[in-house]
Amino acid sequence: MAISLKQGLSFLHLQAYYQASRLICRSYAKKIGKVGGAAAQKARMEVETDPQKLLTHCCGANIFLEGTDPDLKADQEYPDWLWNLRTERGGQELSELDPDTMAYWRRLSHLTSQRNARVSKRLLKLRAIQYPDDSLP
Numbered sequence: 192m193a194i195s196l197k198q199g200l201s202f203l204h205l206q207a208y209y210q211a212s213r214l215i216c217r218s219y220a221k222k223i224g225k226v227g228g229a230a231a232q233k234a235r236m237e238v239e240t241d242p243q244k245l246l247t248h249c250c251g252a253n254i255f256l257e258g259t260d261p262d263l264k265a266d267q268e269y270p271d272w273l274w275n276l277r278t279e280r281g282g283q284e285l286s287e288l289d290p291d292t293m294a295y296w297r298r299l300s301h302l303t304s305q306r307n308a309r310v311s312k313r314l315l316k317l318r319a320i321q322y323p324d325d326s327l328p
């Protein structure tokens with residue numbers, strides 16, 4: 192909302208309006224309290240050391256403040272897909288994916304961008320070695 196002199200307001204009115212709008216805009220962004228205080232620190236969980244409990248319970252799976260960890264069941268009571276989950280780090284190899292799927296092309300794009308980032312980083316280092324007097328970003 193712009194107010195001009197054509198609307199019959201004096202310069203003092205405009206100046207007061209401008210200062211008031213600056214105060215309103217500035218007041219909402221004030222910091223409240225100290226950041227990183229006691230409330231921001233994470234609570235550390237105790238590590239279970241009892242071997243019998245580690246064999247019979249899924250330790251750390253209880254997300255509630257009250258209650259206990261769930262008991263482990265026999266392997267036959269869990270679905271088959273659970274035993275086929277990938278547990279190693281990193282994504283799937285391109286040879287494992289079908290080129291007709293979108294997952295293949297997303298993975299290819301991700302690997303290409305990673306490679307390009309590595310190459311550009313190496314080029315910057317090489318350029319800094321070859322031309323040490325130039326100021327590079």
